[in-house]
Amino acid sequence: MVYRLLVLDIDGTILRSNHRIDKAVKEAIEYVKRKGVYVTLATRRHFSSAKKVAKALKLDSILITHNGAFVTDDIESPWLEERISEQEVDGITKLLENNQCHVRIKHERFSLANRIKQNQEIIAKMTIGDPLFYPINFTDELNEYINESPISPLQIEAFFNTKLEGQVIQKAIMERFPNVEVNMYDNHRLEIVKRNVSKGRALLKLAEHFDISQDEIVAVGDSEADIDMIREAGLGVAMGNAPSEVKQHADWITRSNDQNGVAYMMKEVFRKQLRLQIRSL
Structure with missing residues (x-):
């Protein structure tokens, strides 16, 4: 299967337990980007906080933040926003x-x-x-x-x-x-x-924008908030440190966040994939 969109949770997934990002994760993301795969983040974090992580990873993608309620790459021009009245x-x-x-x-x-x-x-x-x-x-x-x-x-x-x-x-x-x-x-x-706001729903809207099918999505997470995007993706990946109720919805379980689980997963999934082209926003 050829995958065109990779979405990663932040806490407990990209970040180690000490809240640091391993060099191996940064290198793996660059490796996947060079293959033409669109890489983004999906997090419950505030947009400004997620943007700091994205900058550290050299991502200028549209970010899924506030657990799917705010999706954008620029705080001044939201691509999707769902507000409580x-x-x-x-x-x-x-x-x-x-x-x-x-x-x-x-x-x-x-x-x-x-x-x-x-x-x-x-x-x-x-x-x-x-x-x-x-x-x-x-x-x-x-x-x-x-x-x-x-x-x-x-x-x-x-x-x-x-x-x-x-x-x-x-x-x-x-x-x-x-x-x-x-x-x-x-x-x-x-x-x-x-109502009806979640990471998974935001992810599907983003994929639709890029004309990417569900089968072409890889989603990686570790918490209950990640379950719907793991289920919606063509390849749903749970971290080794995820609770059992998350793992049971995943297609594949990688190593934990303290064992370079994200980097390991990216190399295993994308190593045989050729370079792709993706439509820009």
């Missing part, structure tokens, strides 16, 4: 703050968060894996803040002490706000995006 943000934020969880509202240019007064463990969870390459404003009363300055963001994240707490709020939001998707990740983090 101001009214929904108001209602969801009010519900979340009434349950004393820690909230982050993520716009492509900045983030808003309620001020954390306790629980340093949750503070760490809110920042790890997503370095702050963008402004973040903290406020004691988040709902009051957005009432004064309404916002239509790409994502809302909420962090809980326990999975059960998160599941209770997840159910409440899904019942009251049918136009959003609510997913629980990492046993403590709720992510809210506009």
Whole structure:
């Protein structure tokens, strides 16, 4: 099979556990690009953060960021953007703050968060894996803040002490706000995006733009947020460090992120493939 589009998750996939990129990964990406394959990233990260990683990898591709809600190569000219309405943000934020969880509202240019007064463990969870390459404003009363300055963001994240707490709020939001998707990740983090937004759906739209079929896509990831793009791709690859529920949807399981799993996969999959041509944007 000839593959024309390669999409890679960032955290737990490209990055090692110490959040560094191995030289072997950079070399493998260059190797695949020389064959004419379009290489891009798909991540839950903020666009500015993903752009920093793309620059380190020498990628000028259209990036799938905010878990599929913001797709572009230029923050000034979004190729695809799916926003939560101001009214929904108001209602969801009010519900979340009434349950004393820690909230982050993520716009492509900045983030808003309620001020954390306790629980340093949750503070760490809110920042790890997503370095702050963008402004973040903290406020004691988040709902009051957005009432004064309404916002239509790409994502809302909420962090809980326990999975059960998160599941209770997840159910409440899904019942009251049918136009959003609510997913629980990492046993403590709720992510809210506009309905029908995901990495997989954004990936298919990008492939359609380049006239690339699903069979010609390779998608690599390690988390539950990557499952739909792994399933949609012609070759869905799970990292060796991925949980079992991710691996069961993959066509192939590579080595872990600390064992150069991405570099190994690229060399194995693309070594016999001849150079291709792809239509530019």
